[in-house]
Amino acid sequence: MSKNATSSDVAGESVTLETGLEAFQSSPEFSGPVEGLDGHDCNDHFAHIYETREEKFEAAVPFVRHGLERGERIAYVVDQSTETEVRSTLRAAGIDVPAAVGSGALVFYTVDETYLRDGSFDPHEMIQFYADATAEATEEFEALRLVAEMSWIRDDGTTIEQLMEYESKINELFDHEDVLAICQYDRDLFDPELIQDVIRTHPHLIYDGAACHNFYYTPPEELFGDDAPVHENERMLRTLRERTTAKAELQARERFLKELYDVTADSDQSFEETVRRLLELGSERFGLEIGYFARTTTDETVEIVEAVGDHDRIATSVTDTLRDTYCEKLLAAPGRIAVTDAAEADWTADRAYEQFGLDAYFATTVHVSGAEYGTLCFASERPREEPYTETERTYLDLMGQWIESELERQQRETFLQESYQITADPTLTFETKLERLLDFGREWMGLEAAGVTHLPAWDDRFRNEFTIGYGDDADDESDVMWTDPGEGCFCREVIESDDPVGMADVRATEWEDDPIHREHGLSCYLGTKVMNGSTPYGTLWVGSTEPRDREFTDTERTFLELMGQWVSYEIEREHREQALEESNARLEQFAYAASHDLQEPLRMVSSYLRLIESQYGDALDGDGEEFLEFAVDGADRMREMIDGLLAYSRVETRGDPFEPVDLETVLEDVRQDLQLQIEDTNAEITAATLPRVKGDDNQLRQVVQNLLENAITYSGDSAPRIRIDANRRKQKWVISVRDNGIGIEPEEQDRIFDIFDRLHNREEYEGTGLGLALCQRIVERHDGEIWVESEPGNGSTFSFTLPAVADRD
Numbered sequence: 001m002s003k004n005a006t007s008s009d010v011a012g013e014s015v016t017l018e019t020g021l022e023a024f025q026s027s028p029e030f031s032g033p034v035e036g037l038d039g040h041d042c043n044d045h046f047a048h049i050y051e052t053r054e055e056k057f058e059a060a061v062p063f064v065r066h067g068l069e070r071g072e073r074i075a076y077v078v079d080q081s082t083e084t085e086v087r088s089t090l091r092a093a094g095i096d097v098p099a100a101v102g103s104g105a106l107v108f109y110t111v112d113e114t115y116l117r118d119g120s121f122d123p124h125e126m127i128q129f130y131a132d133a134t135a136e137a138t139e140e141f142e143a144l145r146l147v148a149e150m151s152w153i154r155d156d157g158t159t160i161e162q163l164m165e166y167e168s169k170i171n172e173l174f175d176h177e178d179v180l181a182i183c184q185y186d187r188d189l190f191d192p193e194l195i196q197d198v199i200r201t202h203p204h205l206i207y208d209g210a211a212c213h214n215f216y217y218t219p220p221e222e223l224f225g226d227d228a229p230v231h232e233n234e235r236m237l238r239t240l241r242e243r244t245t246a247k248a249e250l251q252a253r254e255r256f257l258k259e260l261y262d263v264t265a266d267s268d269q270s271f272e273e274t275v276r277r278l279l280e281l282g283s284e285r286f287g288l289e290i291g292y293f294a295r296t297t298t299d300e301t302v303e304i305v306e307a308v309g310d311h312d313r314i315a316t317s318v319t320d321t322l323r324d325t326y327c328e329k330l331l332a333a334p335g336r337i338a339v340t341d342a343a344e345a346d347w348t349a350d351r352a353y354e355q356f357g358l359d360a361y362f363a364t365t366v367h368v369s370g371a372e373y374g375t376l377c378f379a380s381e382r383p384r385e386e387p388y389t390e391t392e393r394t395y396l397d398l399m400g401q402w403i404e405s406e407l408e409r410q411q412r413e414t415f416l417q418e419s420y421q422i423t424a425d426p427t428l429t430f431e432t433k434l435e436r437l438l439d440f441g442r443e444w445m446g447l448e449a450a451g452v453t454h455l456p457a458w459d460d461r462f463r464n465e466f467t468i469g470y471g472d473d474a475d476d477e478s479d480v481m482w483t484d485p486g487e488g489c490f491c492r493e494v495i496e497s498d499d500p501v502g503m504a505d506v507r508a509t510e511w512e513d514d515p516i517h518r519e520h521g522l523s524c525y526l527g528t529k530v531m532n533g534s535t536p537y538g539t540l541w542v543g544s545t546e547p548r549d550r551e552f553t554d555t556e557r558t559f560l561e562l563m564g565q566w567v568s569y570e571i572e573r574e575h576r577e578q579a580l581e582e583s584n585a586r587l588e589q590f591a592y593a594a595s596h597d598l599q600e601p602l603r604m605v606s607s608y609l610r611l612i613e614s615q616y617g618d619a620l621d622g623d624g625e626e627f628l629e630f631a632v633d634g635a636d637r638m639r640e641m642i643d644g645l646l647a648y649s650r651v652e653t654r655g656d657p658f659e660p661v662d663l664e665t666v667l668e669d670v671r672q673d674l675q676l677q678i679e680d681t682n683a684e685i686t687a688a689t690l691p692r693v694k695g696d697d698n699q700l701r702q703v704v705q706n707l708l709e710n711a712i713t714y715s716g717d718s719a720p721r722i723r724i725d726a727n728r729r730k731q732k733w734v735i736s737v738r739d740n741g742i743g744i745e746p747e748e749q750d751r752i753f754d755i756f757d758r759l760h761n762r763e764e765y766e767g768t769g770l771g772l773a774l775c776q777r778i779v780e781r782h783d784g785e786i787w788v789e790s791e792p793g794n795g796s797t798f799s800f801t802l803p804a805v806a807d808r809d
């Protein structure tokens, strides 16, 4: 059969299901608790009682699909429906019918070929038919699965007794063979008596979309014979009682759940208060007057976190040694202890009994993130009469689980908070943060050591870059500990995996041969990959020389991964900064070379030009004078550019520390420097009251000066009208310089900030194309931005942001 054709369309069906029953459990069309009957393994024979055609196929389709998916043969006996009808229904449900029929996985039979093959119904013959068909099917397929329409019974002379005898025989046969079946009964077609018998003889019934655990099922021995009525009465009475008890249990459970919810859902309440209320509730419900939640610590003591009831040794905040306590008993076999009478449990000779005198004890262990945390206990100084019910057990477990999940949540929060406090501290260096983080991590997981390794690209050997808690002097071990990772497991496995890799106990695994274990004794280990951008950098790990008695939990893995991500991020940042610094250093070197090495020959050119001018000036004709002027001019311009470049390259490295700067004063100074230009061009400069900002006084002066100079220079024909404004935006000031000049084409507005980029030639406007590049670099050093808004012919507005001065400055 074709698996592809059938597996894709119905959600919730799985190919790993074991019995026919599970086809219904997992089918979205069905509901109801489907369980095997006590004492009857026969889950393989269903009666389906239906009223409509849709209902009939609602059960048959998932049953067939499931069988095909499991590689079984389906024998479909049609009577009421035609084969064509069944085929098209199966096809409409997405089953590849031609493929299934072609491979022999789906076979259609008529009633005349099966039930009535000898002309009338013969139970023995039919059982034989099943046995043969199953034998044949299982040669090639996993099992035989039968869907049978039972409508034929109506017209046949078959008696009810015959049929029922036959059905109960089937149960027997199906118990031992690889065969399962649905017999379909149309309720409208049959007498109520027959339907009643169908109900009695099938351990499982499908009715109205539910696969039912059939408590009306009557085993064959009860159905026939002289004792039948006695058996039946007893079964009915038992069922009655069971159902009533089940209902009462269910109600009790519901009430408990509601109470539990009420107590735990109050978010204003502290953890201790909630625990206290839980203890009160449990103590009342279980009829045990003492309740306590205790925390056990590694040094074999118990601390009672909260307690209710009146007992001189069991009270809130009391600390005791674990020895000879009831908790010790519980922790020796983690899970739940339910003792109603200490004497019956043979506890009365124990020291714990002597000390505490508790006769009833009902308790569960509490684990947090997989590690033992403590115990939740209820107890009484008197024995309890009744055994603990299932509901009470569930209730105790639920209380324990609530405490566990709450503590886990707290733990997660603390972890995140503490690690955040370390990593976000601006006063710490990366090394100190890393050390504290690793220290925190190993302690949190109860391990000795932690570290970061690096796998440099050039020699493919891991190096211990940073280690704590491992060996006396961690530094000494750098470079020597890690060998060729091709051999080892620890680092190699981690670097090759996207998820953290953990080994709680390396003994008896292939890790045991790793030199890191053999020579350095590391016996338990959890590591995560550290990346530098997209290249693997190394590993972040925690571990111990002692093996660990429990696996690493998901929480621990997640936290290590988070730490790894932080380290990756920092390493990447450091590398980026390093790269930037290097490029800055190169630029500055170049500028240094430019200023010193180029300025010298340039000076020579200039002085010789002046010499020519003074000594041979008279000998030059008009052209000669003009050429000389060009040469002098070129040399001047070159000096300007070199000076500008030098200033540009030094913005980061030679800037002054930031201090409060009064922009009013800055503007005043700039006005004075530009006085000549202002007068020459008749420029009018107005300004709003300017704020104090935080920055480098000299650099800010350069920015304002450049912008004003540009505003004057690119003013066009009319006299420059310039307006300076300042607007507060949260922690920043936006300073803008607006002019009424020539403006800038939109597509040019970005490139004017590039170094040496100009929109005009020197004949039109003087300039080096460095001014705005310098402004941008200065503003960026101040953590700000600079931009221009402009309409050609309609002036430009240059704006930039600067950090505001904090109020206390």
Ligand code: ADP
Pocket: 706, 710, 711, 714, 739, 741, 742, 743, 744, 752, 753, 757, 758, 759, 760, 766, 767, 768, 769, 770, 771, 772, 773, 796
């Ligand atoms: P320059 O030394 O050429 O002025 P800048 O970096 O200061 O160099 O400016 C780059 C280019 O941006 C200028 O050449 C000019 O074309 C254009 N520009 C700068 N400021 C203005 C302005 N206020 N109005 C119009 N264009 C401007």
